Each structure stands twice: as structure tokens, then as C-alpha cells.
Amino acid sequence: MRIYRLAASASLAITLGSIILSLVIGTATPAWLATMWYPPDEIVGKSPLVPVLGGLLLLGLVNSWMLWQVLRGPAPTAVPMGRAATGLRLLLYVNVLWLLIPSFLPGLVETVIGLALWVPALVLLTVVLTGSGRPFRLALLLLGLVEPAISLASGLADDSKLQLFVSPAYRATLMAVGVATFVVMVMLLLAQRRDGRWSRVTLLVGLGTFASAFLVELVDGLTRGSTIESIAEAMDVLYVVWLARTAHELNREPRQKAPLRVPTAVAAVGAVLLLMVVGPEGGPRLTYTWQSDQLLDCWAWSEPPRVADIPAHERDRAYLCSVSKPDRYVSDQELLGKGRDACTRFAAGEPVKARPALLALLCPEVIGRKYPDLLLSSAQIDQQQAEKENIEREQLAREARKEDALCRDPWPALRTRFQATASYYDWDAQPYGIWDPEADTEEDSEVIWNAESFDTLGTSGQLALIFTPSQDWATCVTAKALRSAPPPLRRKGWDEVVEADIVSDSGHLVMQMLSASKVRFPNLARSGPGIYRLRLYTRPGEDLILIYPAKRAA
Known part of the structure; x- marks a missing residue:
């Protein structure tokens, strides 16, 4: 029996046996270990047994089919393969192996290894594919490098705080990466179809990656934090199968057709998607305010900064940082308008609710007439405090000398x-x-x-x-x-x-x-x-x- 048939049969038998054992002992742990390949957590023990075992049975069938596809290995060479095609086949199988083997390395190390395996494979794909024009392959390569570059930058940056306060620019970047990944996969499938070496099943599996990703996101949104979510994420193996089938069928002879060029409609759709990513703002804002990429600086102050410590060109931003609320959206212009209106009423002697220390950032000359201490810098305040403490110490020393x-x-x-x-x-x-x-x-x-x-x-x-x-x-x-x-x-x-x-x-x-x-x-x-x-x-x-x-x- 071929090894891939033996492995798929053994996987299916282990899955069925573990599910029967789980039914007998009343816990999903054996079936979970056999299909998910890692120990279950507390949520699994609190979930109903029968639905969990049903999902694990379906996952076991998917895993068996995946092993069948992956372990078939490279097909016999039908036509002479160049160095690029041979290297591409090897890299594709290494990528499959990397995706299947569980890793316990740090996140940044995993990201670097994954990119080191996929980027050369992408470059060789653009070289090996035939039937596509040079501009098409160049666009495919450039778009394909967007997601690895962003992933590496995110891995190198400390984004733990950004997860708490995600700026609009950061969200737009994530959407742009998602759109680029979608476009790259579509272009790869179009190029494979134009090349002619890959079967219709391989192309359908590639198309199925979109459906599986949508299914995982749907289940994630409906059952966040549940056992079904973990099972749905584990079923997302069509991409691995597509990589294996792409490597397996590289031995065929490509068809000679006219070069594939980027249709005008595809370019128009890409432009529309980019416009959707940029999109209009929910409200007008200034580029240097608390909603910019430097939003974390705004929460570094426990008290409003002193106006003398802030350069004149940054005082508006300092005011916005001090009065803005992350859970309540108000446009920058509205906040500045209210602050300047309060300055006008304060100058006229009318009562205002705003704190003078905040208004001093917008109208220091007005606030300084009544509260001159607010115009002092932190260094001046510290110097005054030090002088006051020195006077008190000298007074105590004089009194102590008299007592002595x-x-x-x-x-x-x-x-x-x-x-x-x-x-x-x-x-x-x-x-x-x-x-x-x-x-x-x-x-x-x-x-x-x-x-x-x-x-x-x-x-x-x-x-x-x-x-x-x-x-x-x-x-x-x-x-x-x-x-x-x-x-x-x-x-x-x-x-x-x-x-x-x-x-x-x-x-x-x-x-x-x-x-x-x-x-x-x-x-x-x-x-x-x-x-x-x-x-x-x-x-x-x-x-x-x-x-x-x-x-x-x-």
C-alpha cells in the first residue's frame, strides 16, 4: 500500500477509535488529542460532548484527506524540469512541512522562518509560471511581498499597546494587507490556469481557501471563545493542500498561449478596493492629533502639560490629547472650537467649566492674567519648590541652633x-x-x-x-x-x-x-x-x- 494511503487510513482509524473511546469514557480528551494534536483546555470540558465529537469527526476526515494529498509526494517527471522548477517544488514541500509541524518557537522567530521559506518560493513561482506577461508577474511579485513585509515589521515592533489603542492608520494598513493577500491569491490562480500544468481540482482547492477563510471568520464571529471556533480554525487546511498539489503537478508540460495581461476591469476593481481601504473619515481630524500614529503619547500625561513646556506648534495637539476621550468620538475641530470659545468667555469674565490649566494651552496670554503661575515651566516650578524647601531647612536649622x-x-x-x-x-x-x-x-x-x-x-x-x-x-x-x-x-x-x-x-x-x-x-x-x-x-x-x-x- 502506498504510504499516503496507509497514513490516511491510519489517521481515519485513529480518529474513529478515539471518538468511540471518548463516547465510552464520557470526555472529549482522547478525540481532541487525536485530531487537534494538542491537549484540550477547560472550555472543551464544559462544552456538550456530542457536538464536540461531531466536529472532531469532521476534522478527522479533513485531516485524513489532507494527509492523502500531502504525502503523495512529487509526481514522476514527465518532462525535463529546470533548476527553478526543481527548487520551487522543494520549497513548496518545505513550506507544507513547516505549516504542519507544531512549533513552540517565539512568535518573531516563527515569522522570520515562515517568510524565509515563502518569499523565495513566491519569487520562483513568478519565474516558473508561463503564459503570463512580464508586467503581470512583476505586479504579482510586488503585491506578494506586501504581506511578508508588514508581518516582519509587526513582529519587530512592540505592538502590545497598539492592540489597546488602534489608530485609523493601523486599521487601514491591516485592511490593505488583507486586500493585497486576496489579490495575490487570485492572480496566482489565474496564472496557474493560464500556465496549464495544474489540474482543475488544484484550482478549485485554491479557490476553496477563500471559502474556508470566510467560514473561519464567520464561526469566529458567532461563537467567539468556544470549542467550535477552535475546531473551525483547525479545518483551514485547504491552503496546505493547494501548496502540496501545486508542487505535485509541477512535472507537467505547460501550454503555450498568448501572454496573460492585466484586464482593465481588474485594475478598476483594485482601485476601488484601495479607495475602500482609505475611505472617508468618520469625522474631520488633524494629522498631528491624538488620533494619529503617535496616539500613545497622549496617555503619557497624568495631568495637563504646562504650556511653557510645550512648543507653540504642538500646543493644539497637547490640548486635544488632554480633553479627548477614547470611548467618545468628537472631531478635532469641534474640540478646538469649544476650547477657543471658552477662552473668549474667560477673557470676558464669564464663568467657564473648562480647567484654566487646559485653556492655558490654547490662550496662555488670557489665562496668564489671572493665573500667572500656570505660565511657569516645570523647571521654574521645581526651582521655586527647591528654594522654598531650602528656606524652610534654613529656618529649622536656625531654630535648632538656638535650641542647642x-x-x-x-x-x-x-x-x-x-x-x-x-x-x-x-x-x-x-x-x-x-x-x-x-x-x-x-x-x-x-x-x-x-x-x-x-x-x-x-x-x-x-x-x-x-x-x-x-x-x-x-x-x-x-x-x-x-x-x-x-x-x-x-x-x-x-x-x-x-x-x-x-x-x-x-x-x-x-x-x-x-x-x-x-x-x-x-x-x-x-x-x-x-x-x-x-x-x-x-x-x-x-x-x-x-x-x-x-x-x-x-
Whole structure:
């Protein structure tokens, strides 16, 4: 038995067996795998079983017929074939193989491989075909290259956003590609008929590609997202059969007829189709507005752009981008007319609904009389904000220096070069801390904050937090680093005296900057790495911190 008969018979037998198995076990999975050649999704399991199996049976018959046609291979050579015809036959069979084998490559790679196989085949077709004039074949080649060029450009471009906001020019391009593909297929069938090598069945299969494409689109529109849609798309194999039959019958001898020329009627129809693609606009628009190919730029603004940041020749477009709604079509001229009318009424002192920041894009001289800040550029606004923040920082620093000057050392008899005093404002009820700067104190912080109870001093590992009571005046904080335990200090006059251990693995303990005057405290770990004792004396408006090695304190 010939291989194509064996393959078609085996495919049909597998299809029937899988459908019977699906009926027995009550699920379409076996039949789906045998006919669709990939696992089913959740939608298949939710669809009625009998209609799905009916569609899969029809698909199995189509697949068997396709295998019969494709696996017949090249017919014996009846007449000597030139290099072009031999190369064309090989390329056509490679195209068939590429279309039938499932691919899991990235989309752009698949597009490049498909074009690398089809474009040379198209070129050789225009060379091999006889009975058609040179202008006809040149037009066929040029139109045939339109769809591959657009496909490659779309694959190289990042069109994920364009799928959300498709411009009229983009839609017109897609329609033009569809028309070009239709015209190319018609011209190929006309050239094949004029050549005489291909049978009527091959030409009918080629014509059937139009019917199958229309059927797939019809089913897609009626049953979008359903199982029937997937089955209908899988039946679109007439193009593969046409390629195989075209390669199979290349061995015949062409008929010698007068060259085929493009009829006037065909040219007229092509011109009409192009006019239909271009078509009139639904409403007047300007070429530089939000409806142009650069429409994505319009949605880059969360707020209207400042007029000083936009060149004068682009302000109309910036206004249209800011006021246009993608779900509501209003012509550009109407939007601009309403905006300029609002400018006139604003100049006359009449109330308007439009935001002044938007109208400033159309009439800055009118809006600037009442809102001069709207005419400033973003750089000027940032500069003003920076100057305001600098003034506020300087004011805070001056106030902090005054507060620092009022603070006094509460234990002046205990002097050390490693001490500092600064004022601290506890506006947001946040503690100030002492820690090892080279340690990861995140876990220590969690331990302190998650403790069941703590009063003024909380310590864990290499972190200590001092919780000064919230108040409306500054707290004077004095920290002293000692080499040994200090003598006892009378508790009289202090509300609380607490002690705790703190660890320094790196030999450094730092206190955060407390004052806006940027008073810096020295390294509080004078004896290097080890365990230190931290003693805190506190009363309203004053904290005294003593840090010394714990081993010497013992």
C-alpha cells in the first residue's frame, strides 16, 4: 500500500477509535488529542460532548484527506524540469512541512522562518509560471511581498499597546494587507490556469481557501471563545493542500498561449478596493492629533502639560490629547472650537467649566492674567519648590541652633572628649536610637517593637531605642562615651534611671542626628568590639546617656 494511503487510513482509524473511546469514557480528551494534536483546555470540558465529537469527526476526515494529498509526494517527471522548477517544488514541500509541524518557537522567530521559506518560493513561482506577461508577474511579485513585509515589521515592533489603542492608520494598513493577500491569491490562480500544468481540482482547492477563510471568520464571529471556533480554525487546511498539489503537478508540460495581461476591469476593481481601504473619515481630524500614529503619547500625561513646556506648534495637539476621550468620538475641530470659545468667555469674565490649566494651552496670554503661575515651566516650578524647601531647612536649622545653645551638660563634672549635646523634637512620637552602623538591626528593631512592654529604653542586640515622652518643647540629649563605669549619680531630680546592654561587633556605636543644626555625636564604643552598658537618666526636657564597657562595670 502506498504510504499516503496507509497514513490516511491510519489517521481515519485513529480518529474513529478515539471518538468511540471518548463516547465510552464520557470526555472529549482522547478525540481532541487525536485530531487537534494538542491537549484540550477547560472550555472543551464544559462544552456538550456530542457536538464536540461531531466536529472532531469532521476534522478527522479533513485531516485524513489532507494527509492523502500531502504525502503523495512529487509526481514522476514527465518532462525535463529546470533548476527553478526543481527548487520551487522543494520549497513548496518545505513550506507544507513547516505549516504542519507544531512549533513552540517565539512568535518573531516563527515569522522570520515562515517568510524565509515563502518569499523565495513566491519569487520562483513568478519565474516558473508561463503564459503570463512580464508586467503581470512583476505586479504579482510586488503585491506578494506586501504581506511578508508588514508581518516582519509587526513582529519587530512592540505592538502590545497598539492592540489597546488602534489608530485609523493601523486599521487601514491591516485592511490593505488583507486586500493585497486576496489579490495575490487570485492572480496566482489565474496564472496557474493560464500556465496549464495544474489540474482543475488544484484550482478549485485554491479557490476553496477563500471559502474556508470566510467560514473561519464567520464561526469566529458567532461563537467567539468556544470549542467550535477552535475546531473551525483547525479545518483551514485547504491552503496546505493547494501548496502540496501545486508542487505535485509541477512535472507537467505547460501550454503555450498568448501572454496573460492585466484586464482593465481588474485594475478598476483594485482601485476601488484601495479607495475602500482609505475611505472617508468618520469625522474631520488633524494629522498631528491624538488620533494619529503617535496616539500613545497622549496617555503619557497624568495631568495637563504646562504650556511653557510645550512648543507653540504642538500646543493644539497637547490640548486635544488632554480633553479627548477614547470611548467618545468628537472631531478635532469641534474640540478646538469649544476650547477657543471658552477662552473668549474667560477673557470676558464669564464663568467657564473648562480647567484654566487646559485653556492655558490654547490662550496662555488670557489665562496668564489671572493665573500667572500656570505660565511657569516645570523647571521654574521645581526651582521655586527647591528654594522654598531650602528656606524652610534654613529656618529649622536656625531654630535648632538656638535650641542647642540653650541645652547644658547635666553632669559637667564628668567630662570626656567623646560627648555631645543636641536638642531633639519628638513631633511624631518616634524614638531616637543608638546602634552599630555595620550591623543589620532589622530583627532587633522587630524584637523591640513587638515586646509586650517597655517604658523609656528598649534594647535588643546591637540596637537601643530611647522613647522620649511626647511634648511641645525640645528635649536636650547629652551622650557621653566612657572607658569605665561612671561613679553613681544622685537620682534626685531625675524621673527615671534605667540600664541595659548593647552589643557592638564592629567597635562602633552611633547615635542618629537629632538636631536640624546637624550636631554629630562621636563614636560611643570607646573600647572597640564588645558588650556595652547603656545608662539613661531622663526627666522632662532632658536626657543623659552614659555608655561604657560592661565588663568594667561589673
